[in-house]
Amino acid sequence: MKIQGKMFMWLSVFILAMAIVYGLWSKEPAGTTALFLAFGLSIMIGFYLGFTAKRVDVGAQDNKEADVADDAGELGFFSPHSWQPLSLGIGGALAFLGVAVGWWLLYFSAPLILIGVWGWVFEYYRGENRTQ
Template sequence: MKEQGKIFLGFAVFILAIAITYGLWAKEAAGTTALFMAFGLCAFIGYYLAFTARRVDSGAGDNPEAEVADDAGEVGFFAPHSWQPLSLAIGGALAFMGVIFGWWLLYWSIPVIVIGLYGWVFEFYRGEDQNQ
């Protein structure tokens, strides 16, 4: 994580230099604002990774002599048969189409998003997967 934090912080410094140069040269508000927001996001992620790297053990990515196989193993648990991301994608697509075609479309998209989000959060608390 240390290396990843350094990469993001270095990228944040680069974007900051580009944002200042672009702002002084182009005098255009939208692009300058977007570049400064990109700087903030990179700095935020870089700080989080650097801060977290101090509290956790160093991984294979921090060892310059590590092999690819050193980082192998279980990554985590992923739901093998979840339909909830599809409902969230449909609800999100309807919401973005609501911005284009009319805000009235949000009346149909928000319930789809809420149902999909509720289902995704609680999908392992019902049915055969329910803990007793």
């Protein structure tokens, strides 16, 4: 993760330089704003990866002597089945549609989003997955 953090930090420096040059040269506010926002996002990702790399064990991608097989194996736990992302997706789509169509649509999207978040957080605390 250390190398990815450095890559994003260098990318953010490049994007900042391009945002300044683009802003001074074109005097176009939308593209300049987009480039500055891309700079902010890139620096956030680089900082997160660099910060996380200090807290976890060194991975195979940070070892110059590593083989491809050294990075094989289990990557973590991923839920095999869940209906909660569907509720969140529909609720999020209705919320964004509410911005375009009318704010009244948020009354229908907020319960769907809350049900989806609540269900996703407590998915493994009920039913057959509940621990005793």
